[in-house]
Amino acid sequence: MVSLKDIAKECGVSTATVSKALNGQHDIGEETKARVRETAERMGYFPNAAARALKTNRSYNVGVLFQEEAGSGLTHEYFSGVLNGIKVQVEKMGYDVTFINNSYGVKKTSFFEHCRYRNFEGIVIVCADFASQGVLELMNSAFPVVTIDYTHYNCTAVCSNNVKGMEELLKYIYKKGHRKIAYIHGQKNSNVTRERLTSFYRTMEELHIKVNEDYIREAAYLETKGAAEQTEILLDMDDPPTCILYPDDTSLIGGKNVIMERGMHIPEDVSIAGYDGTRISQLSHPRITTIRQDTEEIGREAARRLIDAIEKPRTTLIERVVIEGTLITGQSVGELPENNIQKDDE
The missing domain is CATH 3.40.50.2300 (Response regulator)
Incomplete structure (x- = not known):
């Protein structure tokens, strides 16, 4: 695996300079930034997720809550379309997706506690019992939350028309x-x-x-x-x-x-x-x-809205977004x- 030290040696600069260049800091010249980035790409450098999380105090991970009662699970075409739309858009924007549950192994816990444990940056609720205490706790929390086909005062909702x-x-x-x-x-x-x-x-x-x-x-x-x-x-x-x-x-x-x-x-x-x-x-x-x-677009729009709320909280409004269907x-x-x-x- 290529390290910052390997890139520094190739470019003839310090590891600190490489780190600053890759993170876009302003005290590094544009020419140096471009050279370091080109070298990193050529050498196949990929940042370590754990190291990035420690450095930025961010997980770049969003949680998805999906609990449907009919038992179709991921095989149902509507939900699989929405979930795939979320996955594709989230990954495109540099984040990972993890499903939310209410247990650590055999130990039962709340959805909220699981989200804190996983250090999620935001949550999409695709399907759940929205009247349950566990889901209400999640929607009323400080986590950015986007819901699918459900309107709540504290969450942006993405709904089919x-x-x-x-x-x-x-x-x-x-x-x-x-x-x-x-x-x-x-x-x-x-x-x-x-x-x-x-x-x-x-x-x-x-x-x-x-x-x-x-x-x-x-x-x-x-x-x-x-x-x-x-x-x-x-x-x-x-x-x-x-x-x-x-x-x-x-x-x-x-x-x-x-x-x-x-x-x-x-x-x-x-x-x-x-x-x-x-x-x-x-x-x-x-x-x-x-x-x-349009299940894929419902999922993509939910992901876009969630990441906007994560990255631009001061300019993001809680809204109800409607996606058109087709006869x-x-x-x-x-x-x-x-x-x-x-x-x-x-």
């Missing part, structure tokens, strides 16, 4: 002639659910469609079982919906299986739509109508014949 996404999806379904629209939404304690559900009611009102409250059901995100059960209930109604919206593309699979098991066809007998725009939704037959979330029309929402369209004022 759930309001606009739901509005675009509903208006597309409306243009296809559907008026009897069911919505199986995610858990009500979720900020994402609240935004999408509010947008659903608001858009239905704008379109002059009376909401049938029996069509509004709840099932967990990323789980097929609950969505399947709610689909059974909707299809067994005397006046079933012509289109069913699901919490996400993964839970939609549960509903789709129920429809197919009944010998029904999509979209001829019933239309369906998801959310997230996962790859599997577009490999499915028929291709799913959904909203694609994918797919093939799973069919067009109703004119005589099957319920009049808006009925």
Whole structure:
């Protein structure tokens, strides 16, 4: 491994001069700085992280909290996209990423204590129980924190545009002639659910469609079982919906299986739509109508905002940053014949 001493010998200067040149200090001439840096690069010098941490009192390490209940973990396309966006951007800006946990081996501790132990410079909370004491302690701490799809007064939040996404999806379904629209939404304690559900009611009102409250059901995100059960209930109604919206593309699979098991066809007998725009939704037959979330950009923007807060705390505001999604029309929402369209004022 190339050391400062090796570079100093090659350049004919002291190790102190090499150190100052590589750290950009002003008492070294520009010509010397350029020569030292060129030599360091040519010789393959790489600074020792531990030495840099001791010298600067900085770890250049950010923590990522990721705890999702469905058990999909890093295999889920939405979260893997966000996490990859964070990783790529953080590394590009000269930082490392470490996952946060609440234990040292067998010893249990809090998320906050783990962050202090690891000397993290900042934290991104990708998925967690935001109402839990451990997560609240983290968000209320002095650590710079960026949250994904959750708004907290002390943290910058990076969110997908759930309001606009739901509005675009509903208006597309409306243009296809559907008026009897069911919505199986995610858990009500979720900020994402609240935004999408509010947008659903608001858009239905704008379109002059009376909401049938029996069509509004709840099932967990990323789980097929609950969505399947709610689909059974909707299809067994005397006046079933012509289109069913699901919490996400993964839970939609549960509903789709129920429809197919009944010998029904999509979209001829019933239309369906998801959310997230996962790859599997577009490999499915028929291709799913959904909203694609720009997960990589959500992750990259979260990383940029966090490192701004770390490096420029005096000029960084706590903000809510919204990332736009894209409507994918797919093939799973069919067009109703004119005589099957319920009049808006009925």
